[in-house]
Amino acid sequence: MAMAIASSSSIREGDVVIVYERHDRMKAVTVRKGGELQNRFGVFRHDDWIGKPFGSRVVDKKKGSGFVYLLAPSPVLWTLVLSHRTQILYLADISFVICGLELRPGCVVLESGTGSGSLTTSLARAVAPSGHVHTFDFHEPRASLARKDFENNRINNVTVGVRDIQGQGFPEELTDKANAVFLDLPQPWLAVESVLICLRPNASCCSFSPCIEQVQRTCEAFRKYNFVDIRTFEVLLRSYEIRKEFLTDISVNNGEVEDASLPPQKRRRSDSSEKPRPDGGDAPNPSIGAVMARPYAETKGHTGFLTFARCQV
Amino acid sequence: MEVVKAGSCVLLDINNGEHFVFSRLTPAATVKLGKAKYSLAPVIGCPFGSQFEPKSSSLERSSRAEDNNAGEEEEEEEENAATKDNRNLIDDNTAQTLSAEEIHSMKREGSSGQEIVNALIANSASFESKTTFSQEKYKRKKQKKYAPRVIIRCPTAKSVCEAYFSKTPAKIGFIRVDSLSMILSLANVGEMSNVLVSDMVGGLLTAAVAERLSGFGTVCSVYYTPKAPSLDIVGLFNFDSATSSRIFRVRLSTLLESYNSGLQNGEPAPLVVEQEKNMEDDSGTGKLPQSEQPMDVQPEKAVTEAEQEKDMEDDSGTGKPLQSNPSMDVQPEKAVTEASQTSVSQISENLEPVSTNPTKQRLIQQPSNEDVSDWVKTGFSSLIVGALNADPLKTLQQLLPLLAPSAPFVIYHTYLQPLADCMFALQKERTAVSLQLSEPWMREYQVLPSRTHPHMQMSSTGGYILSGIKTLPQ
Numbered sequence: 001m002a003m004a005i006a007s008s009s010s011i012r013e014g015d016v017v018i019v020y021e022r023h024d025r026m027k028a029v030t031v032r033k034g035g036e037l038q039n040r041f042g043v044f045r046h047d048d049w050i051g052k053p054f055g056s057r058v059v060d061k062k063k064g065s066g067f068v069y070l071l072a073p074s075p076v077l078w079t080l081v082l083s084h085r086t087q088i089l090y091l092a093d094i095s096f097v098i099c100g101l102e103l104r105p106g107c108v109v110l111e112s113g114t115g116s117g118s119l120t121t122s123l124a125r126a127v128a129p130s131g132h133v134h135t136f137d138f139h140e141p142r143a144s145l146a147r148k149d150f151e152n153n154r155i156n157n158v159t160v161g162v163r164d165i166q167g168q169g170f171p172e173e174l175t176d177k178a179n180a181v182f183l184d185l186p187q188p189w190l191a192v193e194s195v196l197i198c199l200r201p202n203a204s205c206c207s208f209s210p211c212i213e214q215v216q217r218t219c220e221a222f223r224k225y226n227f228v229d230i231r232t233f234e235v236l237l238r239s240y241e242i243r244k245e246f247l248t249d250i251s252v253n254n255g256e257v258e259d260a261s262l263p264p265q266k267r268r269r270s271d272s273s274e275k276p277r278p279d280g281g282d283a284p285n286p287s288i289g290a291v292m293a294r295p296y297a298e299t300k301g302h303t304g305f306l307t308f309a310r311c312q313v
Numbered sequence: 314m315e316v317v318k319a320g321s322c323v324l325l326d327i328n329n330g331e332h333f334v335f336s337r338l339t340p341a342a343t344v345k346l347g348k349a350k351y352s353l354a355p356v357i358g359c360p361f362g363s364q365f366e367p368k369s370s371s372l373e374r375s376s377r378a379e380d381n382n383a384g385e386e387e388e389e390e391e392e393n394a395a396t397k398d399n400r401n402l403i404d405d406n407t408a409q410t411l412s413a414e415e416i417h418s419m420k421r422e423g424s425s426g427q428e429i430v431n432a433l434i435a436n437s438a439s440f441e442s443k444t445t446f447s448q449e450k451y452k453r454k455k456q457k458k459y460a461p462r463v464i465i466r467c468p469t470a471k472s473v474c475e476a477y478f479s480k481t482p483a484k485i486g487f488i489r490v491d492s493l494s495m496i497l498s499l500a501n502v503g504e505m506s507n508v509l510v511s512d513m514v515g516g517l518l519t520a521a522v523a524e525r526l527s528g529f530g531t532v533c534s535v536y537y538t539p540k541a542p543s544l545d546i547v548g549l550f551n552f553d554s555a556t557s558s559r560i561f562r563v564r565l566s567t568l569l570e571s572y573n574s575g576l577q578n579g580e581p582a583p584l585v586v587e588q589e590k591n592m593e594d595d596s597g598t599g600k601l602p603q604s605e606q607p608m609d610v611q612p613e614k615a616v617t618e619a620e621q622e623k624d625m626e627d628d629s630g631t632g633k634p635l636q637s638n639p640s641m642d643v644q645p646e647k648a649v650t651e652a653s654q655t656s657v658s659q660i661s662e663n664l665e666p667v668s669t670n671p672t673k674q675r676l677i678q679q680p681s682n683e684d685v686s687d688w689v690k691t692g693f694s695s696l697i698v699g700a701l702n703a704d705p706l707k708t709l710q711q712l713l714p715l716l717a718p719s720a721p722f723v724i725y726h727t728y729l730q731p732l733a734d735c736m737f738a739l740q741k742e743r744t745a746v747s748l749q750l751s752e753p754w755m756r757e758y759q760v761l762p763s764r765t766h767p768h769m770q771m772s773s774t775g776g777y778i779l780s781g782i783k784t785l786p787q
Contacts, residue, residue: 055718099494
């Protein structure tokens with residue numbers, strides 16, 4: 001599977017490379033002889049990449065000053081760069097689902113809907129090489145695009161089917177085959193009976209729904225079909241930014257110190273403070289510098305509720 | 314693993330999350346429910362997920378169907394909800410007319426727990442006037458006390474983490490299950506991974522990685538203290554030989570020496586291990602130092618009540634009064650008395666032969682010289698650090714050179730500041746990209762008809778995670 005470790009090998013033609021500009025600007029590029037990538041930093045020729053190890057920094061040809069990093073693809077990076085055909089699941093939910101469904105190599109997982117394949121990619125890696133993901137979407141073009149993505153990323157343990165799971169349930173041949181099932185459907189309660197048929201004893205199902213009413217109806221269905229260990233969660237990730245900040249020490253100079261927030265020209269001069277200004281300007285400013293962390297001002301408030309339920313033995 | 318095998322380790326979930334016990338199913342293994350001990354022999358051969366209840370003096374399998382009796386009454390709720398409330402309830406302990414002595418005599422006469430619960434309900438003056446929801450809650454409360462149940466769970470990264478986090482979180486460095494899941498994803502653990510782990514959290518990280526690899530990759534647990542830290546949690550997972558053959562433990566100095574000699578010679582060098590200044594013999598002459606004995610599947614010794622409380626007091630560190638939760642304990646493997654020897658011979662006729670030497674299979678391997686030089690030559694494919702006493706920046710500065718370029722690394726810590734300082738230094742050094750400092754947040758909900766709300770109790774922190782990707786040094 002390509003999203004296994006490519007980092008010990010060099011970049012070859014046909015590889016998918018994650019071109020990293022900034023922590024929030026990355027792009028997946030398939031390497032082609034003669035290919036070119038143009039961005040704000042310049043022009044980058046694919047031919048220069050071939051033979052280099054993943055993790056290399058490459059410089060642009062035009063100005064010689066812009067650079068990008070070429071990173072090996074992984075399900076985590078793929079989720080950040082993939083093209084959104086639908087709303088996708090992000091890392092916090094993805095990782096919680098995989099752990100909550102107790103996935104490991106060899107497991108057979110069923111999923112519906114495939115959507116943009118964000119979770120599917122992570123599921124495939126979690127059960128590789130001996131396990132398999134059967135994923136279904138009722139939208140034929142989407143299923144087709146997902147198949148192309150998996151092929152391009154050399155993921156070979158996923159089967160994409162076009163099927164309306166809410167209406168028809170999972171295919172009969174999957175009866176009693178699933179070690180786990182994941183549902184991301186508008187009306188997941190309609191699929192619970194089929195889930196029960198597919199799940200092996202003591203195996204779990206996870207349903208993702210943005211709305212609490214959906215969750216309530218799903219839990220009702222789980223109870224009706226005698227699932228146990230029915231638990232609903234929300235998970236989020238709060239990200240922090242860090243900066244070196246200088247905070248004014250007002251204890252010096254009899255309580256008269258420079259206002260660090262004013263620009264240099266507007267500050268009054270004073271000789272009696274002890275510490276030099278961090279920017280080396282004229283007026284002394286007593287300050288204490290340290291690396292500080294604070295949450296980013298913007299954060300996700302909600303993605304969806306994750307409900308887990310286990311099939312009785 | 315779907316069926317419980319003799320000699321394996323199980324997680325006993327008593328009263329659905331109230332109390333957890335890890336137990337190795339030797340013939341003498343027992344579980345304490347309420348005030349009595351019951352043999353765990355009936356559990357062997359049953360599927361994971363089975364529930365057992367005491368019936369007279371032994372455990373009997375029971376169905377979990379009543380767990381969901383809320384489902385049957387969903388339509389009734391609408392009618393009853395408006396008519397009952399607690400305005401006339403006075404909490405002066407006079408509502409229950411069944412006395413403690415009467416309960417005792419019922420027990421002596423062999424009444425089942427459920428019969429006692431039913432008797433309590435029948436003799437409760439206030440029961441009828443309660444709302445249906447309130448009645449359910451009352452029933453569950455009495456059942457927990459008089460009719461305890463145990464569910465036999467399979468030890469997995471999720472179940473083990475949740476059990477430890479709920480009772481003795483300090484032992485796993487306060488890693489909550491969502492944090493653990495993030496760490497595993499960010500480190501891209503999976504097929505063909507070669508994961509370097511600095512595990513000072515009892516072996517939880519090593520075990521969780523090993524479970525995700527199931528033998529299709531390698532996990533190498535590195536340590537830098539004179540005595541190797543405990544990785545006992547690995548022993549709880551019932552790993553087969555395919556998986557445990559790929560779990561290694563190695564000294565940091567060993568890896569660094571191989572790396573340094575590779576640098577000098579420009580090629581992978583044969584491993585040269587310096588003699589330790591203390592008595593431990595690390596030189597590969599065949600004798601293992603004490604700390605590197607094959608990993609016994611020895612559970613933590615069962616501690617007495619007093620010791621348990623002391624452990625918990627040490628862990629809390631806040632001076633706040635502790636809740637009287639029972640602590641995590643493990644059945645001792647070797648507690649075979651005269652009496653149980655006899656019962657062993659009686660029981661064993663019906664069982665598959667129990668392995669008499671549970672330590673036969675090594676759980677954690679020592680790498681060969683070739684292993685080490687291979688790893689150092691290609692570089693590990695990712696790094697996970699869970700070492701609360703180690704400075705994150707210094708740790709990374711030692712371990713990043715051992716990673717392959719484009720390898721992800723993940724450092725977990727309970728404090729934010731050390732990770733912030735580390736991230737700042739990494740940004741300046743330009744040895745990594747995609748740096749992210751995150752705090753996982755998790756909340757559980759109760760979803761029941763007309764009673765849907767977040768749980769009243771919540772964990773306030775699952776620690777912090779710094780992640781990034783190593784770039785090729787320029």
